[in-house]
Structures are given as structure tokens and as C-alpha cells.
Amino acid sequence: MDEGVLFYAWRDCLFRVPDGVQAPKAGSRFFCRHLSVRPGERVLELGAGLGLAAVLAAKAGAAVVATDVVPEAVAAVRANAALNGVIIDARLGDCYAPVAGERFDVVCSNPPQMPTPPGADREDAQAAADNGGPDGWALLDRIIAGAPEHLAPRGRLLFTIFDFLGVKTALAKLEAVGLAPSVLARETQAFPRIGYERLAHLRAMDREATLPAGRPATVERLLLEGRAR
Numbered sequence: 001m002d003e004g005v006l007f008y009a010w011r012d013c014l015f016r017v018p019d020g021v022q023a024p025k026a027g028s029r030f031f032c033r034h035l036s037v038r039p040g041e042r043v044l045e046l047g048a049g050l051g052l053a054a055v056l057a058a059k060a061g062a063a064v065v066a067t068d069v070v071p072e073a074v075a076a077v078r079a080n081a082a083l084n085g086v087i088i089d090a091r092l093g094d095c096y097a098p099v100a101g102e103r104f105d106v107v108c109s110n111p112p113q114m115p116t117p118p119g120a121d122r123e124d125a126q127a128a129a130d131n132g133g134p135d136g137w138a139l140l141d142r143i144i145a146g147a148p149e150h151l152a153p154r155g156r157l158l159f160t161i162f163d164f165l166g167v168k169t170a171l172a173k174l175e176a177v178g179l180a181p182s183v184l185a186r187e188t189q190a191f192p193r194i195g196y197e198r199l200a201h202l203r204a205m206d207r208e209a210t211l212p213a214g215r216p217a218t219v220e221r222l223l224l225e226g227r228a229r
């Protein structure tokens with residue numbers, strides 16, 4: 001009753017951060033900074049968290065569907081849409097399940113992608129926000145595989161990766177499903193705290209040898225695009 005309420009303020013918007021939903025991080029802001037949507041475009045955000053990108057896209061005039069697998073996140077998207085005076089169609093469910101049969105001009109995600117060692121996986125909301133399966137690609141692979149049947153003609157799939165997931169790998173995965181791949185943006189960020197906790201595992205999964213010897217101070221974050229031809 002007397003615990004206070006946590007808010008996150010950014011770009012003239014205010015976001016309620018409820019218990020169980022991760023507050024935006026550097027990767028969230030990087031994702032939003034380079035997420036360019038046009039008025040009237042149909043945008044799907046997979047794994048919307050508390051709705052930072054979804055609200056900004058809706059404010060830019062897009063028609064936004066935002067999904068998350070955590071019920072508290074979906075409730076937060078609805079509350080934060082109302083708080084910022086926009087309409088977002090927020091839906092609960094795994095990956096593309098809530099949008100079966102629908103197509104979008106933009107499908108975007110800043111998904112959980114931290115490689116997760118055996119025994120470190122859990123069922124809670126924090127784990128859902130961070131854990132990307134053994135090599136970090138568990139959800140991303142499903143997002144890429146499902147994109148062709150959810151993109152409108154010339155539609156764009158946009159997603160972030162840490163460079164230790166492998167940029168060449170990402171471009172090849174997009175090419176393999178018939179999307180035209182490119183790197184839209186990159187940024188150097190502080191190395192994530194959870195990455196230090198899993199450093200030995202990250203090194204074992206670092207298929208393009210991006211991690212330096214010793215304790216890394218920074219990591220490269222990238223925004224990838226796969227465009228429907």
C-alpha cells in the first residue's frame with residue numbers, strides 16, 4: 001500500500017514500470033532510436049515489454065499490435081498506451097501466435113537473446129526478458145522463420161542483436177528465409193551485467209570470435225533488417 005510507483009520518462013513520454021516487467025535498457029533505447037515507421041503503417045512488435053517502442057511507433061502514426069508472453073507486460077502496454085494518449089492493440093501470447101494469419105508492413109523486436117547456460121533458465125518474467133536459449137537465438141530463430149508469412153509485400157523485419165550472436169550468421173539466416181538482409185545501425189554499449197555472469201558460456205557460443213580476451217568493457221549492438229522482396 002505504501003511502496004510507491006516506478007515511472008520511466010523518455011522522449012516526452014511517461015511509462016509505468018510495474019513489478020515483473022523489465023525497465024527499458026540501453027538496448028531498448030537503441031532499438032527505438034533507429035526504429036523508423038511511417039504514419040499509417042501496420043507495425044507488429046513482438047516482446048513489447050512495457051511498450052516503449054510500441055508507444056513511440058503509435059505516436060508516429062503507425063497502427064500498432066504489440067505482443068508479449070508475460071501477462072503483466074501486456075497490461076503495462078495497455079496502461080502505457082492510455083497514459084500517452086495512443087491506441088495500441090496489445091495481445092498476450094508466444095511469438096506470432098496472437099497474430100496468426102495477419103500481415104504487417106513492419107515486424108520488429110528487441111528480443112531476449114542472452115545465451116543461457118544449462119541450469120540458468122527459469123520461468124519468471126526477468127528470465128523471459130533476458131534468456132535467449134543456449135546460443136541466444138531461440139526466439140530470434142522463430143521470429144525470422146515466421147517473418148515471411150507475416151510481412152506485407154516490401155515489408156521489413158527489424159531486430160536487435162548483440163554482436164556475439166554473429167552478424168554474418170544473422171545476415172545468412174535472413175537470406176535463408178528469402179529476406180534481403182542489411183545492417184541498419186550499430187552502437188557501442190557497456191557490456192551487460194548478465195553477460196559478465198555468463199562470460200564463459202558466451203565465449204563457448206561466440207561463433208564469430210567477437211569477444212576480446214580478458215574482461216570486455218563494451219559490446220556492439222546492431223539493428224538488422226530483412227526486407228521482403
Ligand SMILES: C[S@@+](CC[C@H](N)C(=O)[O-])C[C@H]1O[C@@H](n2cnc3c(N)ncnc32)[C@H](O)[C@@H]1O
Pocket residue numbers: 022023024025027028029031046047048049050051052053067068069070073093094095110111112125128129130139
Ligand atoms: C529484452 S525484453 C524487450 C522489451 C522491450 N521491447 C524493450 O525493448 O524494452 C524482451 C521481451 O520479450 C518478451 N518475450 C520473451 N519471450 C517471448 C515470446 N516467446 N513471445 C513474446 N514475447 C516474449 C519478454 O517478456 C520481454 O518483455
